[in-house]
Amino acid sequence: MIVEINPLGSMDLLSQLEVDKLKQSSTSELYRLYRNCSLAVLNVGSHTDSSAEIYDQFQDFDIDVIRRERGVKIKLINPPSHAFVDGELIVGIKELLFAVLRDILYTGVRLRDLSKIDLQDPSHVTHYVFDIMRNAGAIKTHTDPNMIVCWGGHSIREHEYQYTKDVGYQMGLRGLNVCTGCGPGAMKGPMKGATIGHLKQRVNSARYLGLTEPSIIAAEPPNPIVNELVILPDIEKRLEAFLRVAHGVVIFPGGAGTAEELLYLLGIMLHPANNKQCLPIVLTGPRESANYFEELDNFIRATLGDEAANMYTIIVDDPTKVAQHMKGYMTEVRNNRKQSGDAYHFNWSLKIDPAFQRPFIPNHQNVAELDLHFSHEKSVLAANLRRTFSAIVAGNVKEEGIQEIARHGPFQINGDKKLMLMIDKLLKAFVEQGRMKLPGTKYEPCYQIVQI
């Protein structure tokens, strides 16, 4: 089955030089990246979070970029049939497909080959993130702050999922937009709920912003509700993008990834330079999840202290209150940006320490070398804990991490005994609650806590 897709948006505006670069690379790493990300967005309604399984299932899938009179066309060979309705590609997926082309091309060809960005220089990294977001049209300037980043597990239980929808609905009724990391569970629920709220309020320009990265897009593919998709090159750029566009953060129950996100967020907010930042943070779930947040809260207080814990509000079983809390802060966020002269839709003034900005490669050596001791400053500890959970996410669902584990066995995590016990407890709870992997498979831990 071969399908040719006409371009959408700005993708009909590629220079010959750019198309050539992309085409040349058809045997290259860039091409593989492009093909896999495209496959991921086509593979809608997938019921696995294993990238390998997906790539395996669609080995005969291929994609090609063809030059045409009005720009480029995309040629799909053997695409997943779920992306089509009566032979026509679903328009929302078509948009995502061109978002993939746009971002892979921009970061892979235009920025890499043609620019002199120095990714060791923090101001360059932030510029780089900005440039990708700008190129994606994801920075709007004419609206007031209203973007709520929602984090939470891709594998959650039905009542938790329903709860994320309820929160999304209440936020939609209040005109708030939703940004998530794409994928199922807590990343889909708030968007789905928000659509009905937006509809009732006749919000025409609602934004469902998905921020993803090549290494996770297959495991957590964007739902076609996502009407803006941006692919950042790695988890660190992606996390930076989340925080620079966020006007508020809601955290639902989740597993290692959610822990990583929370640690990243708190670690950065703890930086003295950020003490004037205005960013409401809410941890929330249905009544049944109360324990979950208690446990997480205990972990944060024990590791990063009360100062960190005071940065968030825990709201149990009250979607309306969550939405009101967020909505209530939006004026303050706006005034705060106005006073500091900062952009409304890209938080330039947020200080992100290089410890959080530098990519962490999740291999055995790097994990083993992680320095996990209470003696460190809170923000250093937060950075290292963030890396620890990042490695576990990689080992669970990211292609390279899975291969790494397959080759060398579980990551070895070690450090302060007390800290190890706490991490172990938290992770075990995640496992027991089925948060590490989608149901249907037995979870095989990709880590080992070394308790000396």
Next chain:
Amino acid sequence: MIVEINPLGSMDLLSQLEVDKLKQSSTSELYRLYRNCSLAVLNVGSHTDSSAEIYDQFQDFDIDVIRRERGVKIKLINPPSHAFVDGELIVGIKELLFAVLRDILYTGVRLRDLSKIDLQDPSHVTHYVFDIMRNAGAIKTHTDPNMIVCWGGHSIREHEYQYTKDVGYQMGLRGLNVCTGCGPGAMKGPMKGATIGHLKQRVNSARYLGLTEPSIIAAEPPNPIVNELVILPDIEKRLEAFLRVAHGVVIFPGGAGTAEELLYLLGIMLHPANNKQCLPIVLTGPRESANYFEELDNFIRATLGDEAANMYTIIVDDPTKVAQHMKGYMTEVRNNRKQSGDAYHFNWSLKIDPAFQRPFIPNHQNVAELDLHFSHEKSVLAANLRRTFSAIVAGNVKEEGIQEIARHGPFQINGDKKLMLMIDKLLKAFVEQGRMKLPGTKYEPCYQIVQI
């Protein structure tokens, strides 16, 4: 609690004469109509289909129209709180509120007081229906046929409701619009499902058209998803409006109202003048509803004959097939209209016999006088059967019907013995399946089958 609402749409364009007419009438029937319809659309999330109960609950509700520099404002006194989010009226409900004003004003003042329409003349009746629809902006001319009228019960079971959502979703994915009679159940499900389908296909101009009438709007209030609401003066105008805007009809399981609609539709389609009409009709439900349709089909075959039954297709448990069936016919509908020189969005050429057009007042005398015998021509029988079920609907959920029953006891239905048995059987099944009233109340039949 007093709230003032700024006008939307064309409602800021009332002449002083028109506002005066409406205001003068504050003690009048017209005003009562206006107040009650407004209350109905504000009473969203209501869990009763009893108009009386609703009017009772909100006795202190009042509404006033105020002249302002840019047109009129609406003043609400003690409105239902569910219509508000943090003190702000939900925009979708605000739209519905102004749709009520528009239609009550147009039919009650402009058309009645200022016009010379002769409602005994069939061409005038059709012009009248057209004029109301046109004034409501509900006739679009620049789109191809795509309006699917969905009929079915307001009181259906969960799996049936889920099925109507699935059908709506599949229709939305195919760019089809949805028109229903407003209210819960089979009238809400297809719209809700379609929103997600439309969203994925990035359909910006999706239409969720609700056609209602003053006497039923409280029992079956429009969900705020409805983005076009038209209030026709009575059931006969409303049924005519349904058929003139329909490019296809989907019938889900339902009770007396659904039976009325089906009989109306088949009675008209049986008219020889309509044998070139192209209007796909599908009866559909989940697997569990297979029996329901079998029963209904038997009833139709026995009363109106196979000719009538051959006009519809029964599809069990296959939402995709229903949507494909409808979508597949749209080109034919378009060509048919083109050939006959008829409008795409108002089916002028459909012949509606006066027997179906003349209002039927559901009182005891009129019901008793209904001539229900097999000896009649099929279309006459269809007309009388339609009236029979119409009376039952009125007795069940329409304010005046309920009062009539309260005063004089159940309607007496009589005629051919065999026909009576068939009607009885069908109605009993509706009762048993809980289709007559929303669950939670014991159903007290408003009719008696007189079997001599």
Next chain:
Amino acid sequence: MIVEINPLGSMDLLSQLEVDKLKQSSTSELYRLYRNCSLAVLNVGSHTDSSAEIYDQFQDFDIDVIRRERGVKIKLINPPSHAFVDGELIVGIKELLFAVLRDILYTGVRLRDLSKIDLQDPSHVTHYVFDIMRNAGAIKTHTDPNMIVCWGGHSIREHEYQYTKDVGYQMGLRGLNVCTGCGPGAMKGPMKGATIGHLKQRVNSARYLGLTEPSIIAAEPPNPIVNELVILPDIEKRLEAFLRVAHGVVIFPGGAGTAEELLYLLGIMLHPANNKQCLPIVLTGPRESANYFEELDNFIRATLGDEAANMYTIIVDDPTKVAQHMKGYMTEVRNNRKQSGDAYHFNWSLKIDPAFQRPFIPNHQNVAELDLHFSHEKSVLAANLRRTFSAIVAGNVKEEGIQEIARHGPFQINGDKKLMLMIDKLLKAFVEQGRMKLPGTKYEPCYQIVQI
């Protein structure tokens, strides 16, 4: 040559009843009206102000309304070729053509045949004018006051014409819209100038509103720049429409028509009920026209008194100042409307005495009976003077007036000797300055001043 034109705007939404009414009337007065108005808007670039000449030249022109699937089509037989570019009707003219259909149909069929309007009742007359304007979509509610009515002669000299363009340009630069009576000269210049001003200010929704009447549209056809055309049934409704939509009035040099307009305006503004009205009035022309305004000013002071003259400001040779004067008043107009609770774009509160509202039929008897004496109240005198000039306009350029003159000779105007001398002087000046008819023809007066 036969051309079929597809409908624009709402004209594809006619009911069968309405089309029938229009078609039935093809031998009727209504049809003649429709044909002639259509011919007038097609006859763009015409260089005569003689209706008769135009109708004569295009005797074989005909027009028909045809029903089609998406509404109606217009069929043109032997239309003037200037309306076409390479065989395609100019879109602006197409719009005007459908505006003609809309208004003739609305006033001729819907309002006349279908409504119960009582044109003897002042509130009904104003409602009637409002209804026509509303039906034409000419009442906008979401913009601040900015509509400047420009009056002045259709036959003016080149430097005067250039001056009207300059004023229009300066008004356009300030975001003001322009409303005129259509036709050439001072009615075209301000619009043409404003287009460039609007363009430089990127005003996308600029309005060039033309208000005309069937009896003058041929002599003063709308330029295709006019993007909103409304045909009022007679001069009195048209003058009322002018004043109800005006937020300011600019009067350029002109002849009898301009004098009629000024007298109408001042006569109404003199009414005590209007002393809180805020309506800036400017009389303006190039340096060479200074005398003209002096003369007019003298006439007004001598007839209606200084009170009337104080209502306007004379600005000579300063387009920027005219525009600044108008722009400067717009906030006050807005506040004034807000305080009085009046609509921004339809001045309901302006009191128009029946003397100005009642149609005046310009025949010999009516003219002879006009009571022109200083002894009257100013407003009565203004009303009668207005009628006098109205008759002269009719005798000059309106079809029926011309026929009247042809049959019975010039109108006989009589009254106070002193007043007669003044009128005579003013009219003679108009004749000498070539303001009565377009150049190229010798002007044959249609009136006689009876000086006893």
Next chain:
Amino acid sequence: MIVEINPLGSMDLLSQLEVDKLKQSSTSELYRLYRNCSLAVLNVGSHTDSSAEIYDQFQDFDIDVIRRERGVKIKLINPPSHAFVDGELIVGIKELLFAVLRDILYTGVRLRDLSKIDLQDPSHVTHYVFDIMRNAGAIKTHTDPNMIVCWGGHSIREHEYQYTKDVGYQMGLRGLNVCTGCGPGAMKGPMKGATIGHLKQRVNSARYLGLTEPSIIAAEPPNPIVNELVILPDIEKRLEAFLRVAHGVVIFPGGAGTAEELLYLLGIMLHPANNKQCLPIVLTGPRESANYFEELDNFIRATLGDEAANMYTIIVDDPTKVAQHMKGYMTEVRNNRKQSGDAYHFNWSLKIDPAFQRPFIPNHQNVAELDLHFSHEKSVLAANLRRTFSAIVAGNVKEEGIQEIARHGPFQINGDKKLMLMIDKLLKAFVEQGRMKLPGTKYEPCYQIVQI
């Protein structure tokens, strides 16, 4: 006088890094360029074509870029007062001001500092031109070919100017867009005429595209009608941009610049690789200009041969025919692009030889070394002749050229005696006809023909 201007369009989306680069450079060449180009667009209604005079007159003008919460603001110190209406900057000029910022920033900062473009590589040069045009949003993909490039003198006589307006009007009536080099005369007339044509045809998205370069923008500033302005870095990039976006070329009478443009165009079209190109070329002017074109035609035939001359059509005194000629070709242009698989709005397949693409620095040595002999191939001769006229334009109106002449006297042009005589004759005619400089100054030739 200090004015702060809020950003328009995408200019509120600058990264901190980019603003810093621009601000750092406030004492630099880049800043000087930015200031001067900004001054040029503000200096509307200027009546001189001498850059020096303009810069002299506004020595105290300054401009600054300020960071603000929603992006950047522009601060103007002592701007020319003609750009303002009642203290407000004309919106069209505001747009141009931000176009200047965009292009100076893009070419000066983003492309120069951050990219690895190799301007010696032809494919890179074309990509570079494309990238600037794309960044300016000047490449539309969803419209059919309709962009007519109009070339001609900035100093032309009144009847010639009127003629360019008439041609523009006829093109506007046919929906054609206009692209010129900005400035007065033949570059303003077609745009001004087209506005009225577009207005009558209700063309909402009309394009008035101005392509300019820093060294000429002051002498030939964009009229505020220009609604898309792009500043290319030099004349060669600008000429390439003209041809890549053109679907047709109209050449009006002009001086050295027009000759340069014609020679560039013909030199490129003569390339064998371009023999399948479809690009209608018309030379046109009023009756009085017939001689002008005869002379030019003779020169082309004598230098580049009949083959070159056959590429254009001369139309005298017939604006409608010019517009019809262009309109008539648009379908062919479209088919041609479709067949060759080329973009509709950027002619990738046009072969531009490096001889035409490489920048020519107009100094005395380079001019003296120009090899002007008949012995060369036509395309080489065309390239050298183009450079000759380019140098004269620089000497006439470009800042650097004028300084060069001031320092070293007139350029010395030499070569084949016969060729020299022909050039001399043509240039003398330009001088006599007042085409070299705006009227009011005596023209002092910046060149000398060396006739050995």
